[in-house]
Amino acid sequence: MPHPILILVTPQMGENIGACARAMHNFGLKELRIVNPRDGWPNPQAQSMAAGGVELIHRATLFPNLKEALHDIHYAVAATARLRDMEKPVHTPDSAAQALHARSSEQSTAIILGGERSGLSNEDVVLADAIVTIPVNPEYPSLNLAQSAVILCYEYYRLTVDNGEITANALSCPAPKEALLGFLEHLEDTLERTEFYRSPDMKETMKQNLRALFTRASLTEQEVRTLRGVIRHLEGKRVSE
Amino acid sequence: MPHPILILVTPQMGENIGACARAMHNFGLKELRIVNPRDGWPNPQAQSMAAGGVELIHRATLFPNLKEALHDIHYAVAATARLRDMEKPVHTPDSAAQALHARSSEQSTAIILGGERSGLSNEDVVLADAIVTIPVNPEYPSLNLAQSAVILCYEYYRLTVDNGEITANALSCPAPKEALLGFLEHLEDTLERTEFYRSPDMKETMKQNLRALFTRASLTEQEVRTLRGVIRHLEGKRVSE
Numbered sequence: 001m002p003h004p005i006l007i008l009v010t011p012q013m014g015e016n017i018g019a020c021a022r023a024m025h026n027f028g029l030k031e032l033r034i035v036n037p038r039d040g041w042p043n044p045q046a047q048s049m050a051a052g053g054v055e056l057i058h059r060a061t062l063f064p065n066l067k068e069a070l071h072d073i074h075y076a077v078a079a080t081a082r083l084r085d086m087e088k089p090v091h092t093p094d095s096a097a098q099a100l101h102a103r104s105s106e107q108s109t110a111i112i113l114g115g116e117r118s119g120l121s122n123e124d125v126v127l128a129d130a131i132v133t134i135p136v137n138p139e140y141p142s143l144n145l146a147q148s149a150v151i152l153c154y155e156y157y158r159l160t161v162d163n164g165e166i167t168a169n170a171l172s173c174p175a176p177k178e179a180l181l182g183f184l185e186h187l188e189d190t191l192e193r194t195e196f197y198r199s200p201d202m203k204e205t206m207k208q209n210l211r212a213l214f215t216r217a218s219l220t221e222q223e224v225r226t227l228r229g230v231i232r233h234l235e236g237k238r239v240s241e
Numbered sequence: 242m243p244h245p246i247l248i249l250v251t252p253q254m255g256e257n258i259g260a261c262a263r264a265m266h267n268f269g270l271k272e273l274r275i276v277n278p279r280d281g282w283p284n285p286q287a288q289s290m291a292a293g294g295v296e297l298i299h300r301a302t303l304f305p306n307l308k309e310a311l312h313d314i315h316y317a318v319a320a321t322a323r324l325r326d327m328e329k330p331v332h333t334p335d336s337a338a339q340a341l342h343a344r345s346s347e348q349s350t351a352i353i354l355g356g357e358r359s360g361l362s363n364e365d366v367v368l369a370d371a372i373v374t375i376p377v378n379p380e381y382p383s384l385n386l387a388q389s390a391v392i393l394c395y396e397y398y399r400l401t402v403d404n405g406e407i408t409a410n411a412l413s414c415p416a417p418k419e420a421l422l423g424f425l426e427h428l429e430d431t432l433e434r435t436e437f438y439r440s441p442d443m444k445e446t447m448k449q450n451l452r453a454l455f456t457r458a459s460l461t462e463q464e465v466r467t468l469r470g471v472i473r474h475l476e477g478k479r480v481s482e
Binding site: 022023025027028051052053080087091092093099119134135136137139140141142143144146151154157158161218221223 | 267
């Protein structure tokens with residue numbers, strides 16, 4: 001599955017170009033194009049900040065203007081903070097990712113980001129098929145270049161992986177209710193025998209609270225065994241006191 | 242609406258602490274807690290990288306360990322790249338944001354991030370109510386500390402704003418079909434008069450293609466007027482040739 005190409009237009013700091021490359025690699029993007037970087041190219045700061053993504057810096061290609069960087073691109077979205085007075089669809093990062101993802105198996109796609117000082121010019125934005133705007137705190141909307149790139153790359157990557165897997169993997173199977181109830185009865189018996197309850201009313205309330213608490217915890221069989229061990233141990237201590 | 246507190250545990254580089262504060266402010270988070278920063282505190286690099294979020298650096302509070310940083314927190318999620326052998330719910334960033342958001346009007350919540358070198362220890366992770374794992378390219382899962390913070394803050398912020406607004410604002414109303422069809426007829430008449438069509442078949446096919454193309458473009462009334470002007474102009478030129 002091809003991924004969108006990231007195009008940086010007149011970026012200023014090498015550190016930010018490097019951080020973009022690192023984020024691209026974190027989220028599986030593979031190709032970086034750079035239009036007219038302020039500090040020339042290659043840029044040692046870009047290389048060092050790219051960390052594990054330095055290959056993308058080595059393979060990055062340079063263009064004198066956005067038009068040429070877009071020559072073989074079928075569909076591009078331009079990131080801009082300000083709403084332009086321009087007839088373009090405006091996406092949030094997730095809907096932009098969907099638009100890119102829907103096309104990227106058959107079409108060559110790109111995400112365009114402007115430089116640190118003032119972002120993209122209207123002349124550049126008009127070349128894109130759509131605009132993407134990251135929702136930000138209106139009191140401080142100035143996102144760092146690489147941090148904008150992170151969000152856009154992340155939103156794209158999310159669509160290419162099965163998020164469900166991450167959530168599903170980690171939660172083990174809770175113990176069968178028989179094991180859970182066996183433990184609860186063990187606990188209740190122990191409390192009864194060690195005269196924990198000071199009145200029959202207290203006993204009923206406490207039992208219900210303890211059952212609610214331990215059921216809510218979705219204990220595994222191993223955890224049930226651990227708790228039984230703890231109770232047995234504590235009871236043993238009482239007995240030997 | 243209160244926001245989650247961000248807790249950085251043994252962060253190393255001031256630059257990353259500053260970048261976290263900037264991202265927090267971009268996405269409306271207000272309180273930063275720092276556990277045992279490697280290079281002491283205050284840290285001038287943190288201040289300069291925080292840019293517009295420098296107030297969060299000034300107000301940041303220091304703690305000797307995570308336990309103390311969590312003293313007044315009701316619900317916390319710990320960011321970790323590796324799946325731990327630990328019975329905790331594991332969230333993706335969006336489901337973690339939902340879990341935090343659902344609680345944050347009544348409870349004090351936190352997002353916990355570990356330092357650059359090795360993230361959070363198991364001892365720290367176990368103090369959290371849940372884990373959040375950012376889906377990343379398995380070939381290069383090493384996310385920069387501040388970039389992890391950006392993603393988690395962004396996911397939280399998305400829930401607090403109406404994304405729909407951004408999408409809805411920018412698309413103007415397309416011209417009424419009458420205006421569009423008036424333009425198309427104008428164009429077709431002009432092409433007819435200037436003998437553009439070389440055969441009746443070609444005329445029908447071309448008319449249909451032009452109608453499809455201009456309809457798909459969702460032209461506004463202003464754009465229809467512009468196109469009419471262009472055609473009138475071009476026709477005038479031909480006439481005067």
